[in-house]
Amino acid sequence: MNKPAQSVDAHSVMFITPRPELTMVEGKGSWLTDNQGKRYLDFLQGWAVNCLGHSNPGMIEALNAQAKKLINPSPAFYNEPMIRLSNLLTENSCFNKVFFANSGAEANEGAIKLARKWGQLNKSGAFEIITFDHSFHGRTLATMSASGKPGWDTMFAPQVPGFLKADLNDLDSVKKLVTDKTVAVMLEPVQGEGGVIPTTKEFMQSLRKFTQENNILLIVDEVQAGCGRTGTLFAYQHYGIEPDIMTLGKGIGGGVPLAALMATDAVACFVPGDQGGTYNGNPLMVAVGVSVIEQLLAPGFLESVRTKGELLSKELLAISAEFNLDGERGEGLLRALMLSSDIGAKLVELARDRTPEGLLINSPRPNLLRFMPALNVSDDEIRQMCNILRELLKQLS
Ligand SMILES: *Cc1c(COP(=O)(O)O)cnc(C)c1O
Numbered sequence: 001m002n003k004p005a006q007s008v009d010a011h012s013v014m015f016i017t018p019r020p021e022l023t024m025v026e027g028k029g030s031w032l033t034d035n036q037g038k039r040y041l042d043f044l045q046g047w048a049v050n051c052l053g054h055s056n057p058g059m060i061e062a063l064n065a066q067a068k069k070l071i072n073p074s075p076a077f078y079n080e081p082m083i084r085l086s087n088l089l090t091e092n093s094c095f096n097k098v099f100f101a102n103s104g105a106e107a108n109e110g111a112i113k114l115a116r117k118w119g120q121l122n123k124s125g126a127f128e129i130i131t132f133d134h135s136f137h138g139r140t141l142a143t144m145s146a147s148g149k150p151g152w153d154t155m156f157a158p159q160v161p162g163f164l165k166a167d168l169n170d171l172d173s174v175k176k177l178v179t180d181k182t183v184a185v186m187l188e189p190v191q192g193e194g195g196v197i198p199t200t201k202e203f204m205q206s207l208r209k210f211t212q213e214n215n216i217l218l219i220v221d222e223v224q225a226g227c228g229r230t231g232t233l234f235a236y237q238h239y240g241i242e243p244d245i246m247t248l249g250k251g252i253g254g255g256v257p258l259a260a261l262m263a264t265d266a267v268a269c270f271v272p273g274d275q276g277g278t279y280n281g282n283p284l285m286v287a288v289g290v291s292v293i294e295q296l297l298a299p300g301f302l303e304s305v306r307t308k309g310e311l312l313s314k315e316l317l318a319i320s321a322e323f324n325l326d327g328e329r330g331e332g333l334l335r336a337l338m339l340s341s342d343i344g345a346k347l348v349e350l351a352r353d354r355t356p357e358g359l360l361i362n363s364p365r366p367n368l369l370r371f372m373p374a375l376n377v378s379d380d381e382i383r384q385m386c387n388i389l390r391e392l393l394k395q396l397s
Helices: 055-068 080-091 103-124 142-144 171-175 201-213 283-296 301-322 344-353 379-396
Strands: 024-028 031-034 041-043 097-101 127-131 161-166 182-187 217-221 245-248 257-264 329-332 336-339 357-360 364-367 366-373
Touching: 024 336, 031 329, 041 283, 041 379, 080 097, 080 257, 097 283, 103 142, 103 182, 103 217, 103 245, 103 257, 142 217, 171 201, 182 201, 217 329, 217 357, 245 329, 283 301, 301 329, 301 379, 344 357, 344 364, 344 379
Parallel strands: 041 357, 127 161, 127 182, 182 217, 217 245
Antiparallel strands: 024 031, 031 041, 097 257, 245 257, 329 336, 336 366, 364 366
16 A cells, blocks of 8 residues: 555556546445545546446446447447347437437537438528537537537637527527527537536427427437436436437446437438448447446336435535535536635545545536536435535635
């Protein structure tokens, strides 16, 4: 356990983000262990990815069984878990067709292409997509252009054209941008990277009505909010609406690279040559996806996510009251605590470096903390996390 001065020699790893001087070597449930044997309570879970926690037995079994059977027949053939997962997703949603991809950005690229194709066939080449300020849709050129992250419009200029930004929860701001070139509106049911900002029910419902009346597609990006995260299998189900296109990522693979583009029959207009990808529907990944979705659909599971979400919400509100903070918000187990000053980054660091056990949390904005634990996190772990937060907030006050 004696820590060398420089514990990590990572000079050949491309520098894209500052990383702490440690390597993670093991995970189990809500806990990660680093190379020094220190344990961390993980309320990041790979950025809302590991919905069943670390080393989920069902996922491991699915991965092992599929690896022994068939890893890659090529995307030119159907495979068993690809069909199984497609059926599971369509039987439990309003969508009829599924295309599997490797990342959320790739699924969103597919959604953008599908909407543009639909516009070519049905709306005289309409191609403009209205997205929202502070939204996040991925890091490819088109999805960066679709995103409403400040500064991203000039970062790798020129942008992919055709994305106009409205204000979330403001239908008039959408209406103002609509022209005969508008093909779709695309949004996150809960803006994740933007700071856990839920789309209101009233806005979502009026947006659906407006888009339907004006022959405009509605695309929901559920890469972060989907797959049980908000307490229903898909976040759109909270709103009593049916979108035309949905994208999934993160949670659907529970930690392996898997994403999905889903569409209704009326909109699924790709023909051979339009869409593909070397790993689309790769059996190893979709087999894990089957295990994940089956576990999310197990009796009582989603209900327990809602209960745990309520517990986390209640605890965060109590902390907010104790420390004079600005409250909390979110849906299910995607929540944020609003701090009253810009101490987010400091808290993240203190939490991680705390001994004997660290805590992993995230601060997407300087004045808030985001929590995205495993959906099977225990009540005790939620309370433990909150008590660590209390301890750290005391230190800073
Ligand atoms: C993370 C995220 C993406 C991008 O997913 P990647 O797998 O990182 O490409 C897209 N949309 C939303 C809402 C996300 O949270």
